[in-house]
Amino acid sequence: MPIRPENKHRYPADWKLRSLFVRFYRARNHCEWCGAKNGEPHPITGSKVVLTTAHVFDHRPEAASLLNLAALCQRCHNRHDAKMRQAGRKRRTLESVGQRDLFGANDEN
Numbered sequence: 001m002p003i004r005p006e007n008k009h010r011y012p013a014d015w016k017l018r019s020l021f022v023r024f025y026r027a028r029n030h031c032e033w034c035g036a037k038n039g040e041p042h043p044i045t046g047s048k049v050v051l052t053t054a055h056v057f058d059h060r061p062e063a064a065s066l067l068n069l070a071a072l073c074q075r076c077h078n079r080h081d082a083k084m085r086q087a088g089r090k091r092r093t094l095e096s097v098g099q100r101d102l103f104g105a106n107d108e109n
């Protein structure tokens with residue numbers, strides 16, 4: 001998932017280095033969850049794999065510990081982030097009409 005412009009300042013200054021380390025050194029160019037190889041057709045979807053760096057346990061951009069990051073293919077990353085994205089869309093919709101979700105999760109995306 002591309003970094004949202006309004007969140008860019010929340011990533012550490014060395015984010016690109018961390019992301020490169022996780023995807024290409026630690027994960028050796030493979031999805032750390034399903035094993036799909038970067039640049040190759042995904043074994044399930046058939047689409048070209050483009051590894052991304054995901055926040056696994058803590059979704060906040062500031063939570064950039066290497067233990068919280070994983071190299072994931074689009075399929076694994078989208079499945080992992082789906083619930084958080086849905087909550088973010090709901091929050092942004094409410095904010096656009098001047099309301100807040102008093103009982104929602106404190107997601108940041």
Ligand SMILES: [Zn+2]
Nearest residue numbers: 031034073076
């Ligand atoms: Zn995967």
